[in-house]
Amino acid sequence: MTEKQEKIVNAALELFAREGYKATSTSKIAKEAGVSEGLIFRHYENKEGLLEAIIQQGEDRIKLLFADIVLETDPKEVIRKTIDTFSKVNKKPEEADFWKLQYKIKWETEVYGEHKVEPLLKALAKAFEELGYAQPLIEAQLLLSTMDGLATRFYLQKTGFDIEQHIELLKKKYEL
Amino acid sequence: MTEKQEKIVNAALELFAREGYKATSTSKIAKEAGVSEGLIFRHYENKEGLLEAIIQQGEDRIKLLFADIVLETDPKEVIRKTIDTFSKVNKKPEEADFWKLQYKIKWETEVYGEHKVEPLLKALAKAFEELGYAQPLIEAQLLLSTMDGLATRFYLQKTGFDIEQHIELLKKKYEL
Amino acid sequence: MTEKQEKIVNAALELFAREGYKATSTSKIAKEAGVSEGLIFRHYENKEGLLEAIIQQGEDRIKLLFADIVLETDPKEVIRKTIDTFSKVNKKPEEADFWKLQYKIKWETEVYGEHKVEPLLKALAKAFEELGYAQPLIEAQLLLSTMDGLATRFYLQKTGFDIEQHIELLKKKYEL
């Protein structure tokens, strides 16, 4: 990846996250990246190709994040790490765009991206099972949904939404 | 609202919900509505104006839905009704577009629309307080977030996502 | 066909004939026609659609020209009229663009457009047969090819190429 290529990806990531994929023009991306518009297409063929490259990057990053959790054996630890990873990640402001895009893009592409969280879901379900929960899979899905919902608020509700308290409450509910 | 006006709104609602606001052209709306493109602008001045009209309609409808809950005095009933209203509404296929748009538009406009749920949030918080929960407001927000997250999955995860089971589990957690 | 539509077609015809289809930009057409570029696409969907409309027009016109010949019963008349129609047509300067395009477009689209001359070919073959020529179909094809070749020179050879003399010679060869 050349230097300019990186600039393109960064600019696109920021703009897609802020304004949305459709609402971001390639000329805006080029201007923001300080690059000629044509270069985008030399490297990515398509505006969509650019998006896909960014999404792919995201997927790799997510897998990396979850790898640690999936290998964990203590069930309580699995749940705790899941919640913590999620909360930690959202707090790094320099990665905010990246994560916001992951949520936003779901609604623009209408692809939920189940497979991305599949390993995590399985690990969570197993953990809940070991802890004796009645419906471990549903339980796991519910937890992930709750965190999805919290993220939505976190990213869209401008006025100080303090996610920390919700995280704490959530942990208490799972006796962590 | 004339007959044609209604056709416009319905077509726009469906298309905005399915394809997104930005991705829906006024010409597509006109074609879908069986109306000339110019007519849209006679009635709504703007594409944005059309969206606002639809959002306004939505707000009215949501207020109506919640009015009943807000007046409820039994705290457990408040929580139960909140969950049930949400689950009932998502199940009516003829209203699916309407609700989907509510979720989708948040991400396109980056406006969470806090005020829409404010009364419901207050009622829930009061209910949790009366039931002796330690952090009633956080508790209320967490519940709403969970339902937001469930809706996201419901609307975006194509392969049979059975929301019913999650609803049941959720109720159990609140001892309903 | 509205007034502006006609202007578009005329400008396109002229430019396609002069510069070629590929080498003519829609913006040039719009400018030449005194019309906004967008209008071209409202009426023709595509640059290609515009070309097709023009070609279709041509086909209709050609059919009309040939209709007369095909109905002729005297075999010598059939051949004479074929040659004369061809020579007359090429001489009208206001139609030059139209005919030039017919020839030029063959090479850009790589479609010979056999079907266009099929009825004429049949009529010629029948005429040659009645006149006792040994290979009437080949004879007919050869005549048409000769006229194709003459047209090529006529349209491309800038310095005075006097087609009249060739026509006369051709007629003599068929004893007309």
Added chain:
Amino acid sequence: MTEKQEKIVNAALELFAREGYKATSTSKIAKEAGVSEGLIFRHYENKEGLLEAIIQQGEDRIKLLFADIVLETDPKEVIRKTIDTFSKVNKKPEEADFWKLQYKIKWETEVYGEHKVEPLLKALAKAFEELGYAQPLIEAQLLLSTMDGLATRFYLQKTGFDIEQHIELLKKKYEL
């Protein structure tokens, strides 16, 4: 001419012949030739320069082909050789692109290239004169036009156009 230069010319020849000059991008040529795009411009300055080089090559080749005919003294032989050369050349499939381009390029550049056939034309006219034809120059031009027309069909009419029969008929007409 280096090896890569040859690859460029060959690729360009094929693409220009198949798709046309305007419709062939330098990037397509580079890809087809297995060469970097920049190299084309190191060797030819221009896309147009590349075309001219190819055309020049063609001219040399044509002169070579005709040299033999021009030196012939027997008038009937001149005519026969002209027709045969033309028919032989079109039958070699590995040279098809080369010849097709000669025809095609006329229409894209609107240059008939009279000078290329001038010596041949003169030789033919002389032959017809010696054979006592009334209008030897017109006669010569007519013959060349016929062959032009046949070539057009040969190159553009996909469904089996058997040029052999036309050649035979043509010869008969000149009592060869």
Added chain:
DNA sequence: TATGAATGAGACTTCATTCAT
């Protein structure tokens, strides 16, 4: 010699919006 990143102009096309009818 050869590459391939980079560019700027311009290609085709879509879009929201206006306006005469």
Added chain:
DNA sequence: CATGAATGAAGTCTCATTCAT
């Protein structure tokens, strides 16, 4: 009220060409 022709700006993408390496 309603149409649909018309527009100008902007959108995505392609292209010939340049240049540092």
